[in-house]
Amino acid sequence: MSEIYLHRDEIYKQVWERPMRQIAQDYGISDVGLKKACRRLGVPTPPVGFWAKREAGKRVRVPALPPLRGEARECVVIRPPEAVPDVGELPRPEVRVAKRLDNPHPIVRKTLEELKGASVDDYGRACPRNPKGLVVRVSPGQLSRAMRLVEGLVRALERLGAKVEMTPRYRDEVKAAAVIEGEPVDFSIWEPSGRKKVRIENRWSSYDRFTYTPHGRLELRIDEYVSSGRAKTIREQASKPIEAELGRFIQSMYATARVLKAQRLEREEEARRREERQRERERIE
Structure with a gap:
């Protein structure tokens, strides 16, 4: 089942005509999930005992x-459990690291050129001045x-039909990202x-400072603020090199x-519905 749009006025009528458990079954979600959607829409729901009294x-x-207020939305999109990607649904691709x-x-060559001439920051990592x-x-x-890992990752993504390219972002910013099924990631x-604490002493005073030394184990990170049900950061373990985790990362x-x-x-x-409401108000006025 694909995404389902729940419109505020429609779901309000439904939840007061039939028990929420029945409506949730129609949409293929739990009644708890339906209640959460109602809260996001600002739709009141029947209290406990309502249907027994009726x-x-x-x-x-x-x-x-009630009228829309605060963070209430006109429409929300839900995805039934069978439509949400889980561990078994997405095949784990093979990633070859040369x-x-x-x-x-x-784009890997461009990144490497930037890093080769970069200074090292306080954490011991190469940090380009104006990274592109x-x-x-x-x-x-x-x-x-690291660059061989990235090369293997980029090539594997392209074999799957994705792209890794410069993508336009907010306020004319252009940023390198993977474009997967049309979405920049x-x-x-x-x-x-x-981190290590070091005691500094001189003729006038003494104080503590911290020094930082890279420890050689790498991390792969997805830098998006979403919960996908998957690990967004994969850390290298002593017993398992990060090369073995590239498929899971993809x-x-x-x-x-x-x-x-x-x-x-x-x-x-939501934007479409707002425009419709605005046009309707202008028509009435």
Whole structure:
């Protein structure tokens, strides 16, 4: 089942005509999920005991649909459980990581050129002054390995039909990202640093300061503020190199892209409904 649009006025009528459990079954979701959708829409729902009183012939009160206020929305998009990507639905692709970086992808080459001439920050990571490529923040000692990882990741994404390219963003910003099923997904690779306290002493005073040293284990990150049901950060373990996790990372990227798409469609539908209401008000006036 694909995305379902719940419109505020329509769902209000439904939840006061039949029990929410029945309506939720029609949409293929739980009654808890339906109640959450009603809260987002600002739609009042029947209290506990409402339907028992009604069946017993007792008088019950049906509140009016209140006007939109606060964060209430005109429309929300829901995805039934079978439509949400899970661990078993998205196949884990094979990602090949070469021993040498020969003839890299153009965006990988651009990123490498930036990093080769970059200074090192306080955390021991190469940090370009005006980065235009992919976000790769690792120590110079891990740069070759990180770029081979990124090359394998980019090539695997392209074999699946995705692209990794410069994409327009907010306020004329252009940023490198994966474009998966039409949705830009930001991702990055990092090398965390360990912190050590050092005692500094001189003739006049003494004080503590912290130094940071990269520890050689890498992290893959999806830099999007969504919950996709997948790991957004995959950390390298001593028993499992990050090279073995690239397929799982791509699964997470695809799951994230589908959540982003659902959110975008919801925003577009809300905008359409607002325009309709505005046109209707102008027509009446």
